[in-house]
Amino acid sequence: MAIGIPGEDVGPIQDAGAVQILYGTSSGPSQNRNTLLHQDSWRVGDMAERFDRFGTALATGDVNDDGFADLAIGVPHENVGKINNAGVMHILFGSSTGLYSYFSPDSQLWNQEDTNGVDTAIERCDNCGAALAAGDFNNDGVDNLAVGVPGEDLGGILDAGAVNVLKGQANVGLTPSVGLFFHQDSNSGAQQVNNSSGKFDYFGSSLAVGDFNDDGNADLAIGVPGEDWGPPVTLAR
Secondary structure (H helix, E strand, C coil): CEEEECCCCECCECCCEEEEEEEEECCEEEEEEEEEECCCCCCCCCCCCCCCCECCEEEEECCCCCCCCEEEEEECCCCECCECCCCEEEEECCCCCCCCCCCCCCCEEECHHHCCCCCCCCCCCCCCCCEEEEECCCCCCCCEEEEEECCCCECCECCCEEEEEEEEECCCEEEEEEEEEECCCCCCHHHCCCCCCCCCCCECCEEEEECCCCCCCCEEEEECCCCCCCCCCCCCC
């Protein structure tokens, strides 16, 4: 069981964030085998900083097809260079000895600038990694990762929101050269979304995976909490 603690202080670093891992047993999660992870942990990558909120979003899936579940961790308030709150996500690989062990593969760290197959760039307050969901969307036997970017600006539309989908690959993990970029103005082929982007829509604030049409393939549900519906309403005083 992975538990996100985005408000956790790491030493004197306020709200750096952490994730508590409780390993399962035949009688439930074990209190004797647990691990607290943060961005200053060995092999996690990056470094803990004030208000990063590591662990805001979590998702599990086998993105490198080795038979062990991997853990994706969202850090939506991470600064990327001088770009505040751009957001990043970590991938910690599972192994026969669990996450974050000497025998597990090295972790991965992603931001929007790393995704060469995705038509976007990092921006201030994108909050990449605010929501995560894993599933085999293309039915190739390897899980992919959907990443919510609710603060994404589209042209001049502030905080319209978007979703990146990164492809998993056997023996590798997530691949930077293959990806999809969805928003409410996407209108071609598999990326068609039936709506239009609006200011402060925050498309991608929440994500969920399930087989909603019973075809054996994973489908993706995307929350748009700021969407306006119908004509504007003027309230009388």
